[in-house]
Amino acid sequence: MINLLDIIKKKINRYINKSVQDEIREIVQEEKEKFEKQKESEVIEDNKPDKTIEQVHISNINTQLINELVEYDIVLVKMNKEEIQRQNINTTHQKRPFLIDKKLDDSKKVNGYYFTSNIQNKVYQSQKYKGLKIVLNKELYKLQKNSLISLNQSIQLPYENIIHKIDHLLPRDLNRLKKYRSLLLNCPVISTSDNKLVEISDIISKDDKTYLIYQLDHNNCYGYRILKSSKSIDNSMDFNYVTFDNSSYFVDFNEAKSFSLKQPICIVQRWNDEIVEEIRKNKKNLHYKEKQNKKKSLSSHR
Numbered sequence: 001m002i003n004l005l006d007i008i009k010k011k012i013n014r015y016i017n018k019s020v021q022d023e024i025r026e027i028v029q030e031e032k033e034k035f036e037k038q039k040e041s042e043v044i045e046d047n048k049p050d051k052t053i054e055q056v057h058i059s060n061i062n063t064q065l066i067n068e069l070v071e072y073d074i075v076l077v078k079m080n081k082e083e084i085q086r087q088n089i090n091t092t093h094q095k096r097p098f099l100i101d102k103k104l105d106d107s108k109k110v111n112g113y114y115f116t117s118n119i120q121n122k123v124y125q126s127q128k129y130k131g132l133k134i135v136l137n138k139e140l141y142k143l144q145k146n147s148l149i150s151l152n153q154s155i156q157l158p159y160e161n162i163i164h165k166i167d168h169l170l171p172r173d174l175n176r177l178k179k180y181r182s183l184l185l186n187c188p189v190i191s192t193s194d195n196k197l198v199e200i201s202d203i204i205s206k207d208d209k210t211y212l213i214y215q216l217d218h219n220n221c222y223g224y225r226i227l228k229s230s231k232s233i234d235n236s237m238d239f240n241y242v243t244f245d246n247s248s249y250f251v252d253f254n255e256a257k258s259f260s261l262k263q264p265i266c267i268v269q270r271w272n273d274e275i276v277e278e279i280r281k282n283k284k285n286l287h288y289k290e291k292q293n294k295k296k297s298l299s300s301h302r
Contacts, residue, residue: 131272
């Protein structure tokens with residue numbers, strides 16, 4: 001005879017086992033659904049354009065430093081990746097001084113110019129740029145080496161490339177920077193009694209004539225009139241001519257003028273000290289040549 005109690009026990013065990021299995025299946029299914037939803041969410045987040053990159057950039061900006069910086073501050077920066085790759089710059093030179101010309105808060109960028117310790121930079125060996133070279137002295141600035149401002153190329157950098165402040169441009173160098181930058185853009189510069197900008201090697205315009213400034217004192221500057229020429233010159237013979245940036249110019253030594261620095265002077269171009277020195281030698285050679293010709297002339301009339 002079957003024990004009734006055993007039957008009841010078996011039924012209860014079957015029920016319990018079934019319930020546990022069902023519950024396990026439900027848990028497994030629930031966890032599986034959670035996993036699928038999480039995976040789907042990660043895929044969506046990964047495909048959002050630039051959001052993660054932008055957040056990383058913002059977090060790398062030293063907000064306090066940026067807020068304290070002003071135009072014409074000298075800062076240490078990391079160069080743009082594109083510039084590093086294009087010039088194949090080694091790690092040592094990827095960080096360099098940089099002059100801030102303008103802050104662009106809306107785009108979180110700065111415009112300015114890199115520095116280079118290569119004072120004999122090949123760009124500034126050309127006649128066009130030689131007279132527009134600004135070299136900052138390490139004795140006057142917190143720089144490790146004398147440094148050339150690369151005015152020939154304006155650079156834009158994001159705020160996060162700025163590492164720390166080095167110094168600030170001195171008034172004299174700031175005036176030269178503004179002057180040379182304008183001349184590079186072929187924009188005339190006006191020198192006044194309050195802001196004297198004239199230097200030896202400047203080309204000035206007065207009464208529709210151009211003059212090369214060869215001498216300077218506290219009150220006046222002095223210039224020879226120059227005229228562009230199509231003549232092919234012989235440097236050993238044509239002492240009235242010089243060449244600048246592949247063009248020939250006639251130097252009229254008979255039309256030397258002085259100009260008061262208290263009056264406005266329009267500077268239209270800038271040559272370089274080497275050409276001024278060449279013109280001084282040419283004047284001496286011309287004077288010597290004229291004396292020799294006079295001697296010959298006197299001898300022929302005896």
